[in-house]
Amino acid sequence: MSRSPVQFRAAETAEEACALLAEHEDARAVAGGTALAILLRQGLVRPELLVGVGSIPGLRDITANGDLRLGAAVRLRAAEHDPAVRAGWPVLAETLSAVATPRIRNMATVGGGAAHADPAQDPPATLVALDARMHIAGPTGERRLPAAEFFVDYYETAIQPGEILLAIEVPPLPPGAGAVFLKYRPRSIEDYATVSAAALVRLDAAGACTEARLVLGAVGSTPVRVDVSSALVGQPITEARAREAAELARSLVDPNEDVRGSAAYKREMAVVFGRRAILAAAARASR
Secondary structure, eight states, X not given: OOOOOOEEEXXXXXXXXXXXXXXXXXXXXXXXXXXXXXXXXXXXXXXXXXXXXXXXXXXXXXXXXXXXXXXXXXXXXXXXXXXXXXXXXHXXXXXXXXXXXXXXXXXXXXXXXXXXXXXXXXXXXXXXXXXXXXXXXXXXXXXXXXXXXXXXXXXXXXXXXXXXXXXXXXXXOOTTEEEEEEEEOSSOTTSOOSEEEEEEEEEOTTSBEEEEEEEEESSSSSOEEEOOXXXXXXXXXXXXXXXXXXXXXXXXXXXXXXXXXXXXXXXXXXXXXXXXXXXXXXXXXXX
16 A cells, blocks of 8 residues: 655744644654655655755854854755854864765755764764754753763654754864864775764863863764773873773774674774874864
8 A cells, every 4th residue: 555645844933843743743854855865765764744944044054153053954065164163163174074975965964964863974973072062942942952962872862752953052162172083984985984083182281181072983872972081181192091091982882793894893993093083182282
């Protein structure tokens, strides 16, 4: 028995989008549609209604007034090349430039990718490392959630029925901090990562570490935060200390075996790229 064609409604406001999603149990919000199109083509999802959110005022805006605010419908390519992003949050621009191909980044949106919650994507690790906040609207109003709490499991986020992601808000880097995103992809340049690493290191005037963050991607169901403070804070960043800190990731990651590597290989690469990211972030902080 064939199903009815998927219906489409373009919402003009966030309230209208939330009302449509709440009214239709089997409905999906869509902006760029690059991730959803694959799921539809493979028959993995079959919503009765697609709610277009790309025309909602503010969802395509990029503003930088202290914090950076990326509307959920901002194209990856637009954010990647935005002067404010490149000047104040270069690690985010670097991360976005690593996603797939320019053709895909011209369609995919920052909010759509985040809501898709594929753990092999590149931006989630950097968003968690930068302490980004997810601005969500729903039937009962609006709320903000740390990125670390937004990603719940494979393809699952904290977005509830009837809610949409409005924006991603990123605080400025702390003074004296450097941040970096590294992606290891042994196949083609547009492939998903075997492992990725986002790191932020903050140094004082004497060169001692005062803050350190490490988040790994593609090695678990969500971005994996590694508490490296005990190994790094209070002393200069050296090769040996970076290696010691990265080793903490070995017992935390839980990678799947696939065409990009075995679980054991990915676990080893998580340590390797964690160390490299810490050292690279420290080098940027010392400039």
